[in-house]
Amino acid sequence: MGGAGFPRPAPPSQNRGTVTQTLDPAPPSPLVGGPRPPGFAVDRAFRVLAVLAGLFVLVVLVSIVFVLFDSAREWISFEGLGSLFSLDWEPVNEKFGAGSLALMTLIVAALALVIAVPISVGIALFVTEIAPRRARLPIVFVIDLLAAIPSVVFGLWMLRQLSQPLADVYADVHGAVAGVPVLGDLLGSPSASGLSIMTAAIVVGIMITPIVTAITREVFATCPLAQKEASLALGATRWEMIRGAIFPHSRSGVVAAVIIGFGRAVGETIAVALVIGASQRLTGNLLAPGDTLASIIANQFGEASGVQRSALIGFGLVLLLLTIIIGIVARSVLRRANRRFGVV
Amino acid sequence: MTSEPAMPPAATAGDTITRVDLTPTQVRPPEVPADPGPVPGREVVFDLSTVEIFYGEARAVTDVDLDIARNEISAFIGPSGCGKTTVLRSLNRMHDLTPGARVAGTITYHGEDLYGPKVDAAEVRRRIGMVFQKPNPFPKSIFDNIAYGPRINGVRKRSELEGIVEQALTRAALWGEVKEKLKSSALSLSGGQAQRLCIARALAVDPDVLLMDEPCSALDPIATARIEDLMEELKETLTIVIVTHNMQQAARVSDRTAFYTAEADDNGRRVGKLVEYDATATIFTKPSDPRTEGYITGRFG
Numbered sequence: 001m002g003g004a005g006f007p008r009p010a011p012p013s014q015n016r017g018t019v020t021q022t023l024d025p026a027p028p029s030p031l032v033g034g035p036r037p038p039g040f041a042v043d044r045a046f047r048v049l050a051v052l053a054g055l056f057v058l059v060v061l062v063s064i065v066f067v068l069f070d071s072a073r074e075w076i077s078f079e080g081l082g083s084l085f086s087l088d089w090e091p092v093n094e095k096f097g098a099g100s101l102a103l104m105t106l107i108v109a110a111l112a113l114v115i116a117v118p119i120s121v122g123i124a125l126f127v128t129e130i131a132p133r134r135a136r137l138p139i140v141f142v143i144d145l146l147a148a149i150p151s152v153v154f155g156l157w158m159l160r161q162l163s164q165p166l167a168d169v170y171a172d173v174h175g176a177v178a179g180v181p182v183l184g185d186l187l188g189s190p191s192a193s194g195l196s197i198m199t200a201a202i203v204v205g206i207m208i209t210p211i212v213t214a215i216t217r218e219v220f221a222t223c224p225l226a227q228k229e230a231s232l233a234l235g236a237t238r239w240e241m242i243r244g245a246i247f248p249h250s251r252s253g254v255v256a257a258v259i260i261g262f263g264r265a266v267g268e269t270i271a272v273a274l275v276i277g278a279s280q281r282l283t284g285n286l287l288a289p290g291d292t293l294a295s296i297i298a299n300q301f302g303e304a305s306g307v308q309r310s311a312l313i314g315f316g317l318v319l320l321l322l323t324i325i326i327g328i329v330a331r332s333v334l335r336r337a338n339r340r341f342g343v344v
Numbered sequence: 345m346t347s348e349p350a351m352p353p354a355a356t357a358g359d360t361i362t363r364v365d366l367t368p369t370q371v372r373p374p375e376v377p378a379d380p381g382p383v384p385g386r387e388v389v390f391d392l393s394t395v396e397i398f399y400g401e402a403r404a405v406t407d408v409d410l411d412i413a414r415n416e417i418s419a420f421i422g423p424s425g426c427g428k429t430t431v432l433r434s435l436n437r438m439h440d441l442t443p444g445a446r447v448a449g450t451i452t453y454h455g456e457d458l459y460g461p462k463v464d465a466a467e468v469r470r471r472i473g474m475v476f477q478k479p480n481p482f483p484k485s486i487f488d489n490i491a492y493g494p495r496i497n498g499v500r501k502r503s504e505l506e507g508i509v510e511q512a513l514t515r516a517a518l519w520g521e522v523k524e525k526l527k528s529s530a531l532s533l534s535g536g537q538a539q540r541l542c543i544a545r546a547l548a549v550d551p552d553v554l555l556m557d558e559p560c561s562a563l564d565p566i567a568t569a570r571i572e573d574l575m576e577e578l579k580e581t582l583t584i585v586i587v588t589h590n591m592q593q594a595a596r597v598s599d600r601t602a603f604y605t606a607e608a609d610d611n612g613r614r615v616g617k618l619v620e621y622d623a624t625a626t627i628f629t630k631p632s633d634p635r636t637e638g639y640i641t642g643r644f645g
């Protein structure tokens with residue numbers, strides 16, 4: 001090849017900004033002294049504003065924790081900090097352990113995810129990869145509409161229309177799995193009304209589907225065309241391409257969607273209060289009534305007084321801690337996922 | 345199909361004529377090798393006749409007639425936007441994935457209609473591998489990148505996969521550099537390594553043809569030279585079609601060259617077309633079309 005070398009593509013035409021800069025006579029000392037540029041004051045004002053806004057959020061958060069803690073002191077001092085985790089529930093003896101409610105809250109949320117995640121991933125894949133281009137926007141619109149329905153409307157619809165038919169389904173399911181080791185216990189004898197942990201999970205699952213769908217859709221859509229083509233060019237079918245290119249690319253994004261959905265599910269109040277059946281005894285039977293930290297507040301706060309009222313406020317505090325913990329776990333999960341392969 | 349053993353005659357014939365080292369100052373070497381013309385016994389892999397490709401209503405290329413023979417390297421050259429990539433992607437049915445894209449005319453692959461109703465596009469792409477302009481390794485380990493193709497073809501046994509991975513990486517001249525770190529992310533490789541990884545990934549499914557779309561445009565000269573050497577070796581067992589922006593590269597590596605250009609049609613839209621397709625030495629030394637000559641002189645001069 002000799003000295004000819006490789007001709008590089010011609011560089012783009014000279015950047016004018018650079019040219020003017022090099023022609024300008026350099027100021028004697030560009031770093032110190034001299035008049036402030038005009039944008040300086042605005043910049044400074046903006047910074048002050050941002051700090052103030054941040055402080056405001058912090059103050060609100062701290063005061064919420066403080067007020068909740070103060071109002072819940074009667075409950076906490078009654079049994080000590082142990083009541084935060086205690087499974088004891090004896091209203092006559094003024095024992096209101098938050099433990100079983102917290103567990104049932106997590107059960108409802110987890111079950112809601114089991115329902116919502118496959119549906120959301122399915123819809124998101126359908127919309128981004130399979131549906132004809134013209135059908136995509138309408139589908140997205142309908143699902144986003146679902147997100148706009150108020151929580152209480154969902155709860156009432158479930159209560160009026162679906163709890164009774166569900167009770168029959170539960171009875172059949174229970175009959176089918178009776179005697180099966182673990183499943184038989186999880187799907188134990190159902191409540192006659194159909195109001196149960198499962199019913200609450202279904203309604204919460206439907207409610208978090210739009211947000212989980214929206215995030216997974218966004219994540220799937222950002223899978224680079226180059227990755228999809230790489231997979232297809234190796235002879236992958238569409239499904240193999242989805243598994244081989246889109247899923248690995250989207251792993252941490254889907255985890256984020258799941259965690260956000262979980263956070264929503266944990267805090268969901270009024271719809272759950274309407275359909276869960278209000279039983280504070282911890283149960284492993286998903287077809288039996290239960291109660292969650294949020295739903296018990298909605299159901300009992302009106303009539304509560306004394307230690308019970310204080311306990312209900314304490315449940316709010318526990319709920320707050322729970323969501324903060326979920327947020328922290330989410331962050332560390334995502335950070336770990338990012339470090340693995342540096343995607344998303 | 346035709347008798348199995350590779351067809352060295354075509355390859356050797358190409359070899360003797362393409363080793364002309366063209367430098368910018370030597371556009372037309374005085375001693376011009378005679379145009380060998382079509383070599384009898386060339387085994388045709390692709391035969392394109394009156395191919396036209398559309399994106400929606402817009403016609404991107406028209407009038408493409410050429411055949412590509414086994415164990416040859418064919419280069420597509422021409423100005424940007426003249427349809428080189430478009431034609432290349434029609435050879436492994438990548439256009440199936442672009443909404444609105446349509447291929448008219450006929451393309452046969454080993455005598456079979458590539459766009460026939462019973463042809464399975466996934467199977468076509470398994471036999472006709474593709475390397476893209478920008479290296480596109482998966483965000484997975486080096487091993488899993490190479491094993492991807494074999495896995496979707498049903499290879500499950502670890503030992504078998506290990507053998508395939510080693511062989512593919514060796515063929516792509518990357519084994520020595522990565523054998524110690526097969527488990528690390530493919531995204532940690534340099535640009536040149538990543539492109540060779542993509543070549544290895546394509547080779548792992550044992551394709552019959554390798555389509556390369558400006559595979560060196562993102563690489564430095566050393567990495568480029570390695571890939572060119574590699575193509576030279578791969579040609580013994582494969583048929584290669586390469587799109588390149590680099591005239592020297594086309595002259596160095598290819599046996600045949602197709603020159604495309606884009607010209608305004610009756611409605612004033614620019615449409616790509618094949619101007620000339622011939623032995624590389626002919627295209628670079630005594631092209632029969634003045635447009636080819638103009639382009640090549642311009643690019644070298």
Ligand SMILES: Nc1ncnc2c1ncn2[C@@H]1O[C@H](COP(=O)(O)OP(=O)(O)O)[C@@H](O)[C@H]1O
Nearest residue numbers: 399404423424425426427428429430431442616
């Ligand atoms: N996906 C696409 N959709 C619409 N037009 C396209 C698409 N890809 C390429 N084209 C058009 O087709 C013509 C040929 O493009 P291309 O084959 O990429 O040219 P080249 O590879 O020679 O630079 C160009 O006018 C380009 O704008």
Ligand SMILES: [Mg+2]
Nearest residue numbers: 428429430587
């Ligand atoms: Mg191109």
